Amino acid sequence: MPDHVFKPETLAIHAGQIPDAATGARALPIYQTTSFVFDSAAHAAALFNLQTFGNVYSRLSNPTVAALEERVAALEGGRAAVATASGMAAEALALMTILQAGDHVVAAGALYGGSVTLLAVSLKKFGIDTSFVDACDPAAIAAAMRPNTRAVFAESLGNPSLQVLDIAAVAEVAHAHGVPLVIDNTVPSPFLCQPLALGADIVVHSATKYLAGHGTTLGGVVVEGGRFPWDNGKFPGMTEPSPGYHGVKFYETFGDFGFTMRCRMESLRVFGAALAPMSAWQILQGIETLPLRMERHCANALAVAQFLRADPRVAWVNYPGLPEHPQHALMQRQMRGASGLLAFGVKAGVNGGVKAGVKAGVDAAVGAEEAAGVRFIEAAQFMSHLVNIGDTRTLISHPASTTHRQLDAAQQRAAGVTPDMVRISVGLEHIDDILWDVDQALAAAAR
Amino acid sequence: MANDISTLRRILHRCRTIAVVGLSAEWHRPSYFVASYLQGKGYRIVPVNPRYAGTQILGETVYAQLEDIPHAVDMVDVFRKPADVLPIAHSAVAIGASCLWQQLGVLNEPADAVARAAGLDSVMDRCVKIEHARLAGGLNWVGVNTGVISARRPVGL
Numbered sequence: 001m002p003d004h005v006f007k008p009e010t011l012a013i014h015a016g017q018i019p020d021a022a023t024g025a026r027a028l029p030i031y032q033t034t035s036f037v038f039d040s041a042a043h044a045a046a047l048f049n050l051q052t053f054g055n056v057y058s059r060l061s062n063p064t065v066a067a068l069e070e071r072v073a074a075l076e077g078g079r080a081a082v083a084t085a086s087g088m089a090a091e092a093l094a095l096m097t098i099l100q101a102g103d104h105v106v107a108a109g110a111l112y113g114g115s116v117t118l119l120a121v122s123l124k125k126f127g128i129d130t131s132f133v134d135a136c137d138p139a140a141i142a143a144a145m146r147p148n149t150r151a152v153f154a155e156s157l158g159n160p161s162l163q164v165l166d167i168a169a170v171a172e173v174a175h176a177h178g179v180p181l182v183i184d185n186t187v188p189s190p191f192l193c194q195p196l197a198l199g200a201d202i203v204v205h206s207a208t209k210y211l212a213g214h215g216t217t218l219g220g221v222v223v224e225g226g227r228f229p230w231d232n233g234k235f236p237g238m239t240e241p242s243p244g245y246h247g248v249k250f251y252e253t254f255g256d257f258g259f260t261m262r263c264r265m266e267s268l269r270v271f272g273a274a275l276a277p278m279s280a281w282q283i284l285q286g287i288e289t290l291p292l293r294m295e296r297h298c299a300n301a302l303a304v305a306q307f308l309r310a311d312p313r314v315a316w317v318n319y320p321g322l323p324e325h326p327q328h329a330l331m332q333r334q335m336r337g338a339s340g341l342l343a344f345g346v347k348a349g350v351n352g353g354v355k356a357g358v359k360a361g362v363d364a365a366v367g368a369e370e371a372a373g374v375r376f377i378e379a380a381q382f383m384s385h386l387v388n389i390g391d392t393r394t395l396i397s398h399p400a401s402t403t404h405r406q407l408d409a410a411q412q413r414a415a416g417v418t419p420d421m422v423r424i425s426v427g428l429e430h431i432d433d434i435l436w437d438v439d440q441a442l443a444a445a446a447r
Numbered sequence: 448m449a450n451d452i453s454t455l456r457r458i459l460h461r462c463r464t465i466a467v468v469g470l471s472a473e474w475h476r477p478s479y480f481v482a483s484y485l486q487g488k489g490y491r492i493v494p495v496n497p498r499y500a501g502t503q504i505l506g507e508t509v510y511a512q513l514e515d516i517p518h519a520v521d522m523v524d525v526f527r528k529p530a531d532v533l534p535i536a537h538s539a540v541a542i543g544a545s546c547l548w549q550q551l552g553v554l555n556e557p558a559d560a561v562a563r564a565a566g567l568d569s570v571m572d573r574c575v576k577i578e579h580a581r582l583a584g585g586l587n588w589v590g591v592n593t594g595v596i597s598a599r600r601p602v603g604l
Contacts, residue, residue: 003451006596016587019600026598043487051480052487053585061588069590080591241475253477255551255574257591264589 008075008191009291016070017284030281031063050248050265060269064277068284072211072221075190075287076203079226080257082264083219083280087186087206088114089273090220092122094182094204096271097263098151100237101127106144108135108154109414110161113404115184116415119153132414136327138169145177150234152179156195157187157335159389160343160399160423161416162318164327167334171199178232186210187389191294193335196225202259209390210340213286213293217279222263226256242266293392293428297340300434301426307435308344313442315345315369315420340427341389345420346372346445369420372445373398376422379444382429383437394427394434448559448571452594455578458546458568460604462521463490465575466513466544468535469526470494472504478526479505481550481576488579493520513538522546524575525553532558540565550574579604 006014017028036055038044046052055061065083073081084090095118099105107119109132119130131144135154152174154165167183174181180201185193189210195203205211207219230238230251238258241247244266251258268274298321305319320331321338331338348368376396377385383394387403397403404417412418426434449455465485470478470492482492482505493516494504500511510516513523513535523539525532525548532549536558539547547562549555549571562569570578580586581593584601 001451001453003594010596014596015592018595018597021584021601024600046483046487049474049480051483053580053588055588061590063588066588066590070587070592073590073592074594078592080589082590247475249475253480255577257589260590 011071011074012191012290013288015074016067028064028067028281028284030277031058032277033062034058050245050253050261058277059272059274060264062274062277062280065275065280068207068219068275068280068287069221071284071287072190072205072207073223075290076185076223077190077194077196077225078203078223080260081221081223082260082268083207083221083275084268085220085273085275085279086218087184087204087208087220088118089271090204090206090222091115091184092118093220093263093267093271093273094202094222095119095123095128095151095153097237097259097267098180098182098202098235099123099128102148103128103150104146104148105130106141106149106152107132108158108163108165109133110135110158110163110416111153111155112159112184112186113399113407113415115153115155116411117406135165135170136163138166138173141170142173142176145173145179149177150179151182153182153184155184155187156193157320157331157339157341158416159187159341160403160421162320162325162341162343163416164320164325164331164335166327166330167195167198167200171201174201175199178229178234180228187341188335188337188339189290189294189390191291192298192337192339196223196227198334201225201228207283208388210294210297211287211290211390212283213290213390213392215388215391215393215395217282217286219275219279219283222260224257224259224263228259230258237266238262244270294337294339296428297390297426298337300428300431301338301340301342301424303431304424304426304434304438305342307438308342311439311442313347313446315347318343341423341425343421343423345369345418346376346422346442348372348420367419369418370398370400373420373422374401375447376441376445379441381437381440382433383424383441389423389425391425392428394429394437395425397423399423449568450570450573452582454568455570456582456604458522458548458570459575459579459582462546464493464518464520465490465522465524466493466495466516466520467524467526468495468513470496470499470504470509471526472496472499472502477550477574481524481526481574484576485579488583513542513544516542520544522548522575524548524550526550527553529553529555533561536561540567546570548573548575551577
């Protein structure tokens with residue numbers, strides 16, 4: 001009899017956690033321990049040789065953290081996962097496991113600012129080059145491929161550009177060149193989009209956002225799809241004896257979760273960005289309600305987008321859930337909803353911007369448009385001005401002066417950031433109250 | 448080919464003596480990983496490899512072929528390239544094994560058909576160690592999606 005296929009709502013509550021073997025505890029115990037005893041010297045040797053599975057030290061694995069790893073793997077339709085201390089750690093770990101000095105990455109131009117810095121500055125320092133291209137154009141990705149390209153990196157739904165990636169088309173380009181497609185799926189969450197099913201090979205998450213969902217806890221996850229042929233000759237680190245783990249051949253030994261094992265035993269073990277058990281527990285508590293929360297985030301965001309679109313004080317609205325969004329059809333094809341993030345431009349008021357800009361601490365030469373955005377942010381009553389997304393609370397930010405401040409004007413444009421852009425991460429408050437706060441902040445911005 | 452959780456549980460519960468065809472004597476080879484893991488879980492492994500016939504691996508006598516084993520075998524676990532599996536399937540049937548198991552990366556469909564026609568359970572392209580750890584516990588500790596959803600405390604297989 002074939003196994004029953006469980007739906008995401010069930011996986012969000014059950015995957016990765018059956019009652020505790022020792023106590024029968026139904027909810028997930030928090031294994032707040034650094035280390036685990038060996039049964040014998042032979043058991044210790046077998047564990048270190050990876051000949052048996054078990055816990056040694058919580059920097060490598062921990063039963064509470066493992067429940068989170070399996071749950072996110074299940075929600076993504078993946079084979080295996082490894083959790084990390086933050087989303088950036090997940091991204092760095094995934095890329096550092098795939099890449100080595102002399103390799104090249106093709107990345108979407110419209111990425112989260114931290115991801116741009118990781119690729120353009122930090123990895124470059126270690127001899128890994130990145131070409132940033134318009135990921136909406138698979139031909140541009142194909143044209144940027146080099147003989148030493150070893151990964152394509154993009155976001156399923158760009159933050160804050162809100163570009164929807166044609167994952168199947170980009171995966172085809174990556175696979176034609178024998179390299180994996182790595183997708184940051186933070187903004188949709190696995191409930192709204194499953195990149196692995198569309199052809200991606202690795203998914204990374206900032207679990208801090210919708211997965212945890214309450215603005216309390218940092219975490220990240222790397223998920224492996226299990227279908228990429230690592231033995232195609234381009235990834236000796238996966239097929240040759242590992243100098244980092246006494247000669248184990250990760251792909252041959254662990255097959256379709258060989259990448260995850262290598263990520264854990266080579267990269268996590270030495271870079272050390274392990275997730276704390278308490279944090280894993282908090283993120284899992286959030287994931288149990290992920291499907292319910294995402295449905296409401298989507299509904300509230302659509303209502304805010306429709307309100308803004310009809311408002312003369314607003315220059316433009318960018319939300320993939322609106323029919324006029326250039327990739328609305330693509331969003332409908334590969335996502336269950338457009339998520340809770342939207343961006344819009346506040347029209348410059350009659351007073352211009354210099355005074356307000358100075359008051360806000362942004363450059364004195366700031367334009368009127370940027371100043372209007374800043375005034376909107378400052379006038380909000382309960383919408384919180386901060387740089388996180390995916391909270392129960394509605395969050396607002398002005399990327400040009402915060403998250404994307406480190407980028408120059410050209411990089412900002414490439415990342416889809418304009419001076420007047422306000423980003424809203426629409427929360428779970430009552431929609432009438434959210435619209436009330438947006439309305440009164442727009443009134444203040446227009447003054 | 449058997450693929451579902453209840454069948455795999457039944458196979459791993461019933462098969463206590465496992466002939467490992469193509470077992471290497473080198474500790475870092477996957478076949479050695481699997482055999483030493485299975486020993487640790489209480490299974491008896493029987494090495495089959497003409498290269499090492501008459502010697503011992505993991506404390507067990509190595510036989511050149513399945514037919515040389517002087518006692519009953521429940522499972523024949525195959526670490527050979529797919530093209531070599533068909534005669535091994537016939538041997539598995541001849542010695543009265545109840546399961547033919549082709550390891551990860553080994554898929555020989557005619558061999559699968561031979562085993563099933565003779566009433567054996569047949570598994571392809573899976574690892575005995577990984578499936579055991581998936582269902583009996585352990586694999587979940589390294590973040591693998593086990594597919595196990597249950598409200599019962601784990602009690603081995």
